[in-house]
Amino acid sequence: MQTATHAEFLKLCRKIGWKCTSQRLAVYEFLQGNHAHPDVDTVWFAVRSALPTITRESVYRILNEFTEMGIIGRLDHIDNARYDSRVGAHGHFICGQCGEISDFDWPEGAVIPPEMLSRGVSHMEIRLVGICRRCAAATGGSAPSQANDFPNNQPK
Numbered sequence: 001m002q003t004a005t006h007a008e009f010l011k012l013c014r015k016i017g018w019k020c021t022s023q024r025l026a027v028y029e030f031l032q033g034n035h036a037h038p039d040v041d042t043v044w045f046a047v048r049s050a051l052p053t054i055t056r057e058s059v060y061r062i063l064n065e066f067t068e069m070g071i072i073g074r075l076d077h078i079d080n081a082r083y084d085s086r087v088g089a090h091g092h093f094i095c096g097q098c099g100e101i102s103d104f105d106w107p108e109g110a111v112i113p114p115e116m117l118s119r120g121v122s123h124m125e126i127r128l129v130g131i132c133r134r135c136a137a138a139t140g141g142s143a144p145s146q147a148n149d150f151p152n153n154q155p156k
């Protein structure tokens with residue numbers, strides 16, 4: 001029997017010219033039903049129940065393929081603690097190339113869902129990842145523009 005997710009993935013593969021392998025499908029199906037931002041090991045563990053021979057490297061490769069195609073997102077730069085002399089809610093811009101982190105003021109009008117604020121919030125941050133000016137200048141180009149995916153830039 002074919003699930004809705006399976007059908008959806010077949011359609012997606014056809015659109016981008018991918019082979020719909022059982023490995024890709026398993027990873028896709030797991031991620032679609034999971035909103036806990038799993039890491040590669042969690043995904044690997046989950047898909048191994050259906051595909052016992054799948055390697056961690058394969059799962060990692062598939063996750064990267066999905067990320068490059070924009071099928072999933074990836075949260076980078078969260079493994080190592082960084083320490084901050086500025087306390088209180090503010091934003092961080094992280095350069096995806098050199099790792100430089102800079103602060104920006106909390107954007108006026110940013111609305112945090114009240115049901116989240118009622119959970120004993122002890123840290124508030126907005127994190128943007130991009131290319132810093134120095135890295136952009138070093139590579140001779142400007143930062144790639146993907147800004148259309150982000151809320152501020154949605155057509156009114």
Ligand SMILES: [Zn+2]
Nearest residue numbers: 095098132135
């Ligand atoms: Zn940089």
Ligand SMILES: [Zn+2]
Nearest residue numbers: 084086092103
């Ligand atoms: Zn900071």
